Amino acid sequence: MKKTTGFDWKKITHSRFFMPIVCLLLVLLVNVIQTPNFFAVSINNGVLYGYLVDIINRASELVILAVGMTLVTASSGGQDISVGAVMAVAASICCQILSGGAVSTNTLMAPIIIAFIAALVASMICGAFNGFLVSVLGIQPMVATLILFTAGRGIAQLVTKGQITYVRVDAYKVMGGYIGKCPIPTPVFFAIGVVIVVNLILKKTALGLYIESVGSNGSASRLMGLNSTRIKFLTYVILGLLSGIAGVVASSRIYSADANNIGLNLEMDAILAVALGGNNLSGGKFNLVGSVIGAYTIQALTTTLYAMKVSADQLPVYKAIVVIIIVVLQSPTFQKKIRAMRHGKAVAVNAG
Amino acid sequence: MNDGLLLSMRGISKAFPGVQALLNVDFSLHKGEIHALMGENGAGKSTLIKVLTGVYELESGEIRLDGIDHPVVNHSPQEAQTNGISTVYQEVNLCPNLTVAENLFLGRQPKKHGLIDWKTINRKSSEILRSLDISAEPGKPLGECSLAIQQMIAIARAVDMQCRVLILDEPTSSLDDEEVEKLFALMRKLRGEGVGIIFVTHFLDQVYEVCDRITVLRNGELVGDYEVEKLPRVQLVAKMLGKEFDDLADIKSERQGSGAATEPVIEAKGLTHAGTIKPFDLTINQGEIIGLTGLLGSGRSELVRTIYGADRPTGGTLKVKGKAVNITKPLDAMKNNMAYLPEDRKRDGVIADLSVRENIILALQAKRGMFHLMSRKEMEEAADRYINLLEIKTPDREKPVGSLSGGNQQKVILGRWLLTNPDYLILDEPTRGIDIGTKTEIQKLVLKMADEGKTVTFISSEIEEMLRTCSRIAVLRDGLKVGELTGDDLTQVRIMQTIAGNQTDKEASETDGKEGADV
Numbered sequence: 001m002k003k004t005t006g007f008d009w010k011k012i013t014h015s016r017f018f019m020p021i022v023c024l025l026l027v028l029l030v031n032v033i034q035t036p037n038f039f040a041v042s043i044n045n046g047v048l049y050g051y052l053v054d055i056i057n058r059a060s061e062l063v064i065l066a067v068g069m070t071l072v073t074a075s076s077g078g079q080d081i082s083v084g085a086v087m088a089v090a091a092s093i094c095c096q097i098l099s100g101g102a103v104s105t106n107t108l109m110a111p112i113i114i115a116f117i118a119a120l121v122a123s124m125i126c127g128a129f130n131g132f133l134v135s136v137l138g139i140q141p142m143v144a145t146l147i148l149f150t151a152g153r154g155i156a157q158l159v160t161k162g163q164i165t166y167v168r169v170d171a172y173k174v175m176g177g178y179i180g181k182c183p184i185p186t187p188v189f190f191a192i193g194v195v196i197v198v199n200l201i202l203k204k205t206a207l208g209l210y211i212e213s214v215g216s217n218g219s220a221s222r223l224m225g226l227n228s229t230r231i232k233f234l235t236y237v238i239l240g241l242l243s244g245i246a247g248v249v250a251s252s253r254i255y256s257a258d259a260n261n262i263g264l265n266l267e268m269d270a271i272l273a274v275a276l277g278g279n280n281l282s283g284g285k286f287n288l289v290g291s292v293i294g295a296y297t298i299q300a301l302t303t304t305l306y307a308m309k310v311s312a313d314q315l316p317v318y319k320a321i322v323v324i325i326i327v328v329l330q331s332p333t334f335q336k337k338i339r340a341m342r343h344g345k346a347v348a349v350n351a352g
Numbered sequence: 353m354n355d356g357l358l359l360s361m362r363g364i365s366k367a368f369p370g371v372q373a374l375l376n377v378d379f380s381l382h383k384g385e386i387h388a389l390m391g392e393n394g395a396g397k398s399t400l401i402k403v404l405t406g407v408y409e410l411e412s413g414e415i416r417l418d419g420i421d422h423p424v425v426n427h428s429p430q431e432a433q434t435n436g437i438s439t440v441y442q443e444v445n446l447c448p449n450l451t452v453a454e455n456l457f458l459g460r461q462p463k464k465h466g467l468i469d470w471k472t473i474n475r476k477s478s479e480i481l482r483s484l485d486i487s488a489e490p491g492k493p494l495g496e497c498s499l500a501i502q503q504m505i506a507i508a509r510a511v512d513m514q515c516r517v518l519i520l521d522e523p524t525s526s527l528d529d530e531e532v533e534k535l536f537a538l539m540r541k542l543r544g545e546g547v548g549i550i551f552v553t554h555f556l557d558q559v560y561e562v563c564d565r566i567t568v569l570r571n572g573e574l575v576g577d578y579e580v581e582k583l584p585r586v587q588l589v590a591k592m593l594g595k596e597f598d599d600l601a602d603i604k605s606e607r608q609g610s611g612a613a614t615e616p617v618i619e620a621k622g623l624t625h626a627g628t629i630k631p632f633d634l635t636i637n638q639g640e641i642i643g644l645t646g647l648l649g650s651g652r653s654e655l656v657r658t659i660y661g662a663d664r665p666t667g668g669t670l671k672v673k674g675k676a677v678n679i680t681k682p683l684d685a686m687k688n689n690m691a692y693l694p695e696d697r698k699r700d701g702v703i704a705d706l707s708v709r710e711n712i713i714l715a716l717q718a719k720r721g722m723f724h725l726m727s728r729k730e731m732e733e734a735a736d737r738y739i740n741l742l743e744i745k746t747p748d749r750e751k752p753v754g755s756l757s758g759g760n761q762q763k764v765i766l767g768r769w770l771l772t773n774p775d776y777l778i779l780d781e782p783t784r785g786i787d788i789g790t791k792t793e794i795q796k797l798v799l800k801m802a803d804e805g806k807t808v809t810f811i812s813s814e815i816e817e818m819l820r821t822c823s824r825i826a827v828l829r830d831g832l833k834v835g836e837l838t839g840d841d842l843t844q845v846r847i848m849q850t851i852a853g854n855q856t857d858k859e860a861s862e863t864d865g866k867e868g869a870d871v
Contacts (some may be wrong), residue, residue: 204725205722205723205725206717206720206721206722206723206724206725206726207722209706209710209714209717209725210718210722212703212705212706212710213703213706213710213714216703216704216705216706217699217702217703217704219699219700220694220699220700220701220702220703221703221714222662222681222682223660223662223682223692223694223700223701224682224686224714224715224718224768225681225682225683225686225715225718225719226683226714226718227681227683284705285705285706
């Protein structure tokens with residue numbers, strides 16, 4: 001970071017959104033240099049078209065997951081790695097109900113809303129299972145969610161009887177496609193909706209404060225009357241629900257339930273989004289908007305790499321490099337170094 | 353005398369950032385001696401032991417061992433072990449899934465043709481166990497043995513590794529009386545064989561039962577080195593707490609006799625939490641400040657934690673303002689208008705990441721429930737009110753509370769509880785680790801609250817502080833409430849006598865018992 005030249009500049013660099021936005025801008029900058037027409041948005045066949053639209057559209061599931069992952073991280077100081085598998089479970093249940101148990105269908109066998117709700121209930125049960133292991137039994141989140149991480153796709157396979165269930169009905173494609181003549185892809189609305197609703201809940205109830213308190217110091221929180229078990233549990237159920245929504249959206253994009261591929265590796269992207277958002281992965285204070293920016297950054301990175309003709313197989317390597325940089329930037333040792341650079345001020349603060 | 357000297361430490365000092373843990377401490381241990389190392393928390397006992405065993409680097413001073421003609425500096429516990437110094441901790445550092453014999457020879461297994469010689473291991477193990485009168489099967493997994501046996505195995509292992517200085521760090525904390533006796537028998541046996549034993553414990557009875565000499569530390573400095581017979585218990589307590597008997601001025605409470613008995617706010621009958629506090633009766637009247645005292649680990653904090661529901665009571669009844677209540681968790685207590693400022697501010701008090709404002713309003717918010725979020729304006733007003741009232745020094749209310757000094761953090765937590773407008777406040781060590789000025793402020797505040805009709809339970813290691821504020825003091829020893837002192841009995845001498853439970857002062861404990869029963 002540059003030497004501070006004025007108070008305002010310092011205020012900006014200290015903002016919780018500084019790092020996430022810098023990362024996003026950095027990725028976008030690379031794009032402008034590499035692909036001059038990156039920001040071009042046009043209308044083809046009545047819908048918006050372009051790299052930028054693609055990023056915002058494709059990031060939707062990740063944004064939804066990142067919102068839930070932020071809450072889980074803040075409350076339990078750990079991450080849920082089963083979200084991708086839970087997406088597959090939700091997708092398979094949704095498609096299986098719509099197809100009436102057949103491998104492929106051209107007419108809906110049940111109302112979409114029923115299938116949608118059933119999928120969400122199933123994913124909330126998955127979240128509740130994770131939450132129970134973590135909050136009641138006190139198992140490490142990573143270990144607890146490893147169970148559904150491995151078993152989830154198996155469950156999804158069981159539901160679809162090992163087939164890829166197709167729902168070739170236009171009405172089902174709406175959630176992953178477009179509503180009527182609206183030029184904006186539907187997943188974007190889902191993402192925005194989730195961010196707004198969760199933000200409202202956090203702003204209008206004390207849940208956000210409780211989560212931060214429990215995640216920062218569970219023992220003290222208990223002594224002032226907070227039920228840390230219940231609060232942690234709740235965050236896992238919320239993440240389960242959000243995974244379900246993401247799963248149905250992802251399934252609607254391909255109008256099928258591909259148990260092996262829906263949400264594959266998305267758990268890692270979601271965790272990365274939380275980290276990119278400037279959140280402490282060991283819990284406590286959180287920054288929801290930061291995570292959302294982080295999610296868009298990752299999708300921008302992915303799209304960029306594709307635009308630069310990097311093959312899908314090599315993609316993880318580049319993502320890994322970004323992860324390394326972020327982790328180093330946030331590491332206590334590095335932070336200490338930075339603080340040492342601003343030595344005088346830091347000492348004064350600590351002494352006070 | 354000097355030829356019996358086994359270990360001599362001279363002028364040992366050790367500083368950590370911001371703390372002088374040891375200052376110029378001397379310690380000596382003779383052959384065939386059980387030497388108690390005593391002191392309250394933070395006195396420097398464990399630091400001294402860690403310097404001796406090489407866990408911490410020796411900063412200044414000199415350690416000499418019998419038979420080694422140059423000063424000894426241990427850089428690691430392993431090095432200390434080769435020099436004949438072994439430590440057995442309260443938590444046994446052995447492998448519970450291996451057998452007794454395997455544990456005895458772990459890392460130094462006798463070998464034959466490059467393979468482990470199991471025959472020799474088992475034969476030698478039996479010999480060792482028999483020679484030390486330890487009743488354990490060599491082939492039994494260690495985890496299946498009782499804790500006392502496990503500890504004895506650890507000791508046997510140390511002894512067999514030619515240890516001459518054996519350090520026992522709180523070995524009896526988790527043992528029952530019978531097991532303690534067995535351990536003592538082993539210790540006496542080793543003493544007979546010339547081993548020097550350093551015994552760290554909080555239990556006074558045990559010191560007088562088994563030890564020959566006592567070294568007392570306080571605040572990182574040496575108080576003295578005494579023979580057990582020449583140091584009566586009361587004196588020992590006085591030395592640990594830092595009050596010389598001659599200096600004991602009778603400081604009387606400014607609030608002489610709180611007048612006529614008002615209605616009781618807290619009535620506990622046989623309340624208990626198994627394992628930490630034995631059943632106790634306690635009645636606290638409105639507007640009263642009652643103190644709890646006792647040595648570390650005597651159950652002071654455990655008693656209030658049980659009333660508050662921080663530890664779920666396992667027996668007994670509790671009435672709040674004459675109404676029977678069932679308190680199983682802190683929120684129940686809060687709904688009965690209780691407040692609890694915990695002993696360990698860092699672990700149980702502050703939410704370091706959150707701001708001063710959030711820390712102040714959290715308890716009230718928790719009491720109101722998740723769906724009744726206080727408005728931003730209400731929060732800010734509440735925070736500002738207590739920042740001003742308690743003179744909390746913070747640049748602004750949105751600063752993370754972790755960045756404030758200890759005293760100011762404590763004030764924030766105090767503000768948090770005052771905001772809930774409690775009838776009954778439990779203050780567990782509210783003045784620990786904070787500067788003198790703030791201490792006085794907090795004491796004044798406690799008196800003021802009582803004047804306003806609030807009921808307070810005040811716990812402090814500093815007896816003077818309690819005498820200044822409390823109108824009644826309950827004394828605890830080893831998890832049992834052993835007495836209550838009021839009126840003319842509220843003197844340092846009487847408190848220390850009650851803490852020590854000295855036999856030479858029988859009439860004192862008798863009166864205490866009577867008073868306790870009356871209430």
